[in-house]
Amino acid sequence: MRIDNMVKIVNLAVILLIFLYMEISLAAGLKLTESGNKLCLSCHDEDSFEKKYVHFPIESDCTICHNPHASKYQFLLSERAYTLCYSCHSKEEKKFSQSAYVHTIVGQGECTGCHKPHASDNKFLLASTGEELCYSCHQQEARDFKTGTIHFPVEAGECLSCHDPHASAAKGQLLNSLQQLCFTCHDQQDEAYKEAHKRYPVGKSNCLGCHTPHASVVKGDHLTDGLFLTYIHAPFGEKLCDDCHVSSDSPEPLKLIAKETEFCYICHSDIEDEVNSKVHVHLPVKDGHCADCHAPHASPAEHLLLAPGKDLCAKCHADLMPKLTATYAHEPVAQGLCAECHLPHSSDDESLLLNDSIALCVSCHETQGKFTHPVGQRAINPNTKKPMTCVSCHDAHGSEYEAILLKDGQRDLCIQCHQPPTTASKK
Numbered sequence: 001m002r003i004d005n006m007v008k009i010v011n012l013a014v015i016l017l018i019f020l021y022m023e024i025s026l027a028a029g030l031k032l033t034e035s036g037n038k039l040c041l042s043c044h045d046e047d048s049f050e051k052k053y054v055h056f057p058i059e060s061d062c063t064i065c066h067n068p069h070a071s072k073y074q075f076l077l078s079e080r081a082y083t084l085c086y087s088c089h090s091k092e093e094k095k096f097s098q099s100a101y102v103h104t105i106v107g108q109g110e111c112t113g114c115h116k117p118h119a120s121d122n123k124f125l126l127a128s129t130g131e132e133l134c135y136s137c138h139q140q141e142a143r144d145f146k147t148g149t150i151h152f153p154v155e156a157g158e159c160l161s162c163h164d165p166h167a168s169a170a171k172g173q174l175l176n177s178l179q180q181l182c183f184t185c186h187d188q189q190d191e192a193y194k195e196a197h198k199r200y201p202v203g204k205s206n207c208l209g210c211h212t213p214h215a216s217v218v219k220g221d222h223l224t225d226g227l228f229l230t231y232i233h234a235p236f237g238e239k240l241c242d243d244c245h246v247s248s249d250s251p252e253p254l255k256l257i258a259k260e261t262e263f264c265y266i267c268h269s270d271i272e273d274e275v276n277s278k279v280h281v282h283l284p285v286k287d288g289h290c291a292d293c294h295a296p297h298a299s300p301a302e303h304l305l306l307a308p309g310k311d312l313c314a315k316c317h318a319d320l321m322p323k324l325t326a327t328y329a330h331e332p333v334a335q336g337l338c339a340e341c342h343l344p345h346s347s348d349d350e351s352l353l354l355n356d357s358i359a360l361c362v363s364c365h366e367t368q369g370k371f372t373h374p375v376g377q378r379a380i381n382p383n384t385k386k387p388m389t390c391v392s393c394h395d396a397h398g399s400e401y402e403a404i405l406l407k408d409g410q411r412d413l414c415i416q417c418h419q420p421p422t423t424a425s426k427k
Contacts, residue, residue, distance in 0.1 A: 037062050051119035082109030099167030106166050131157035148217035182207050198241045199248040210297045229298035236297045261288040278346035285345050310336030326398030333397045361390040382417050
């Protein structure tokens with residue numbers, strides 16, 4: 001038994017020695033013809049690396065990033081691109097992961113979207129510089145920021161004067177808080193600044209409540225110079241600040257002279273008449289909070305809305321927003337056109353509809369009630385004891401069921417009203 005074990009051990013040792021010999025012989029036979037990057041550059045165009053700034057692996061060893069034989073990643077990378085970048089740039093990875101606002105391309109790990117991996121004539125190995133690089137992705141901004149009154153850093157292509165290209169603690173990847181950033185250039189003690197703001201202490205206000213930081217095209221004849229938002233409230237445009245605020249030299253200069261609705265209705269009496277003539281009033285209007293929806297000074301949206309369309313409604317009606325992307329979304333809802341069906345201030349309908357629900361639906365769906373399930377007084381819902389309406393079966397916003405039904409239309413929806421006969425009734 002011992003002899004057998006000894007034979008096995010000897011055989012194993014012989015096999016290991018043979019493998020070791022083969023490995024040594026193979027290594028000797030596969031000696032590289034060149035050392036370091038010279039071998040790589042004998043095939044790969046060296047001219048493309050002859051730039052002002054060269055990534056350090058190019059000067060030392062290509063295999064820091066590339067596998068010389070095979071890889072599951074494009075360009076024979078030894079790891080995912082961003083993993084390779086962060087293997088050296090670990091401080092940057094930590095900063096980005098701890099920042100509240102991260103540039104989309106950074107969050108996607110697309111470092112080479114802005115940086116060249118080998119060499120560049122631009123500092124930080126950037127693919128291009130200034131606005132040219134930013135506008136390669138932000139193409140709509142490239143068009144929008146070329147007309148009207150243009151903020152001087154934008155006109156000079158100095159996006160990084162205000163924005164961090166990677167990540168930041170401030171919204172919009174700003175380098176600092178909005179006020180601190182604005183006042184690095186705009187001196188609050190300057191007489192021209194004070195006079196432009198009618199000597200009101202606006203330093204702690206939101207500058208973007210009146211101004212745009214990039215380029216301005218104002219609708220109308222008011223304040224065309226000053227980077228103002230597109231739509232301007234008439235009293236603000238005419239610099240009649242004391243129409244709404246107490247005097248700038250009073251102890252509380254930004255205080256309103258009266259409650260919102262009291263002085264809003266001085267000019268907007270038609271809205272007051274509309275509200276008073278309807279049964280149901282939108283809650284912000286009822287509470288007298290016009291500024292919950294409308295900007296008091298200037299706005300990028302028509303009617304001085306704080307945000308366009310669905311973005312404004314989403315502030316309060318966040319629960320309805322998933323309906324916009326439901327498998328079967330009502331077309332106006334999918335487009336964010338809330339005002340196609342709802343009135344913003346008041347209505348005789350509980351849901352603030354433009355008309356009663358049946359008439360509203362029929363305004364688009366002309367055959368409703370003629371060749372489909374009956375609605376109205378001739379069809380009473382047995383569950384509510386009220387007339388059937390379109391929304392008795394359909395979700396007005398969106399649904400996971402075809403035809404935006406509340407339930408599966410094959411059976412589950414129907415039996416809500418049409419109960420199948422019991423065994424007793426069959427007999």
